[in-house]
Amino acid sequence: MTEHNYPYDRAADALFLDFDGTLVDLASEPGGVLVSPALIEALQRLQQESGGAIAIVSGRPMDELDHFLKPLRLPLAGVHGAERRTADGSVVQQPVPDASHLQQRLQAFADSHGLLMERKRGAVALHYRHQPHLESLCIETMSAALQQEPGFSMLRGKMVVEAKPHINKGDAIAAFMREAPFRGRRPVFIGDDVTDEAGFAWVQSEVAKGLGIKVGNGATQAGLRVDNPAAVLSLLQQSLTRALPASPPLLTPASG
Numbered sequence: 168m169t170e171h172n173y174p175y176d177r178a179a180d181a182l183f184l185d186f187d188g189t190l191v192d193l194a195s196e197p198g199g200v201l202v203s204p205a206l207i208e209a210l211q212r213l214q215q216e217s218g219g220a221i222a223i224v225s226g227r228p229m230d231e232l233d234h235f236l237k238p239l240r241l242p243l244a245g246v247h248g249a250e251r252r253t254a255d256g257s258v259v260q261q262p263v264p265d266a267s268h269l270q271q272r273l274q275a276f277a278d279s280h281g282l283l284m285e286r287k288r289g290a291v292a293l294h295y296r297h298q299p300h301l302e303s304l305c306i307e308t309m310s311a312a313l314q315q316e317p318g319f320s321m322l323r324g325k326m327v328v329e330a331k332p333h334i335n336k337g338d339a340i341a342a343f344m345r346e347a348p349f350r351g352r353r354p355v356f357i358g359d360d361v362t363d364e365a366g367f368a369w370v371q372s373e374v375a376k377g378l379g380i381k382v383g384n385g386a387t388q389a390g391l392r393v394d395n396p397a398a399v400l401s402l403l404q405q406s407l408t409r410a411l412p413a414s415p416p417l418l419t420p421a422s423g
């Protein structure tokens with residue numbers, strides 16, 4: 168890997184990180200993810216040594232991200248960008264449609280099928296990890312419910328189907344990139360899921376000229392690929408300790 172395509176340079180780049188499946192391994196329940204002290208330490212040092220140009224961009228609400236990442240207070244985008252905390256600590260809430268009817272309707276469906284439903288501000292997630300055979304039914308039910316509820320987009324993730332406002336992770340990263348200390352840097356986004364493709368598309372656009380790094384298998388438009396959250400942590404740790412370039416084995420071309 169040459170210096171030119173070095174995957175992340177803390178002095179010159181702005182780093183955007185997805186949470187589930189990227190920084191932490193997926194768990195059977197949303198509350199069950201484990202955050203290692205080594206990850207907290209790496210993120211803390213990166214925040215200090217990158218001039219604060221690091222943010223988490225997640226489908227989760229920001230209060231959950233704060234909970235899992237405590238004692239860190241990082242810039243955050245939650246609910247796929249519907250809410251953001253900027254580097255100076257200001258909170259920006261995007262206007263979102265009222266999700267209460269949708270949540271009510273889906274709660275009845277979830278209860279009757281023993282599914283887990285997550286309520287978020289302006290969004291709702293229907294999890295079928297414990298009942299994968301109900302995937303099609305969940306997608307059909309969400310799709311039908313959204314016919315009655317304009318203002319939401321349907322988004323499929325890992326064992327989950329979500330309704331969220333018409334905003335995506337690309338919009339959230341673009342908003343950070345208009346602000347200090349991100350402005351003027353090259354955006355690098357690391358993510359693992361279909362929900363991260365909008366982020367890859369934006370960072371690799373002609374406007375942003377950045378880099379997307381996909382975690383794990385699956386089709387992607389990201390330029391590079393890394394194996395799993397453990398390898399992401401190694402990449403973050405390497406970027407703290409090594410001069411350019413980092414050792415190549417962690418990253419491979421994503422090729423589709």
Ligand SMILES: O=P(O)(O)OC[C@H]1O[C@H](O[C@H]2O[C@H](CO)[C@@H](O)[C@H](O)[C@H]2O)[C@H](O)[C@@H](O)[C@@H]1O
Pocket residue numbers: 185186187188192193194195196197198199200224225226227228285292294296324325326327329360362
């Ligand atoms: O954008 P992300 O940070 O990747 O968040 C996406 C969704 O992550 C969570 O669900 C996923 O992780 C759970 C814990 O590992 C897992 O049980 C579930 O099957 C996954 O879909 C979270 O619960 C959602 O709200 C996020 O949108």
